[in-house]
Amino acid sequence: MLFGLRFSLLLLAIVLFVTVFGVMFVSVWKHHRWGLDRRVNFHDSVLVEICWALIPCVIVVLLVWPTARIFWVS
Numbered sequence: 001m002l003f004g005l006r007f008s009l010l011l012l013a014i015v016l017f018v019t020v021f022g023v024m025f026v027s028v029w030k031h032h033r034w035g036l037d038r039r040v041n042f043h044d045s046v047l048v049e050i051c052w053a054l055i056p057c058v059i060v061v062l063l064v065w066p067t068a069r070i071f072w073v074s
Contacts, residue, residue, distance in 0.1 A: 005066055005070070009063060009066070012062075012063070013063075016059065
């Protein structure tokens, strides 16, 4: 059971890593191709700022929850 949990969390971390860096590289590539005349300001969107703060919190809770369950059951 513990090996399966560790392996699942490892796969989740790898998927998150690949997804985040994939989005980051695509964004950097698109901004690089646009040039200096088409910059976009993301700091005016409150929704983007809230999501930027909440998504990591949700990820941490999802990663901590199985570990905490192991300690509570033991």
